Amino acid sequence: MADLLVPPRDVVPKTGDDDPLDFYYRPLTKALYRGRLRMAIDLLGDTHFASLLDVGYGSGIFLPELARHTDRLVGLEVHDEAPRVQEMLRRLDLRAELVQGSLYQLPFADGEFDALVCISVLEHMTDLDGALTELSRVVRPGGTVVLGFPVRNPITDSFFRLVGYDPRELHPSGHEDILAAARRHSGLAVERETRMPCFLPTSFAGYAGCRARAL
Secondary structure: OOOOHHHHHHHHOOOOOOOOHHHHOOOOHHHHHHHHHHHHHHOOOOOOEEEEEEEEEOOOOHHHHHHHHHHEEEOOOOOOOOHHHHHHHHOOOOOOOOOOEEEEOOOOOOOOOOEEEEEEOOOOOOOOOHHHHHHHEEEEEEEEOOOOOEEOOOOHHHHHHOOOOOOHOOOOOOOHHHHHHHOOOOEEEEEEEEOOOOOHHHHHHHHHHHHEEOO
């Protein structure tokens, strides 16, 4: 797989106080934060998709890499910082459609996308079934859904406390909750589960993810 395309820090906008953007560039944390993007790309596989939706694009740091894997790239976020992210894309000579909206009411047609990526979003949700219903709805039958989320364990809890968050308030849903919801959801067939680092059992890893086929 080609090297992960991460834009220079000075072109990526930080979209709010809770945006973890800086962790992608700090020496002690960038391996984990960039590793979760590499994990998502590995789960996507070698397919080049006609259309791909990134749910929760944040600062847009993942958009340049995702643009390599699709003809039509669309990003969805709740924040109103799309103009700043579009300026970054313009400077990188890239294009993406950026849409403001809620994960629970995606402003897209049924089966509109061939693939969907949702990284570090579901752990913030409590209605996982409702979220997965919307995610699977906008992906065509047979399309690819990639989900990524932090593992809940004492190590990750300690990290989030260290950077100033109550881990249960920040992430009301743990990795086991998300995986269980994906496995049982009638609109998804989970095909692969993974974690990072891959040599550790999931319960001791830092991050986890899965690839599912939309039904």
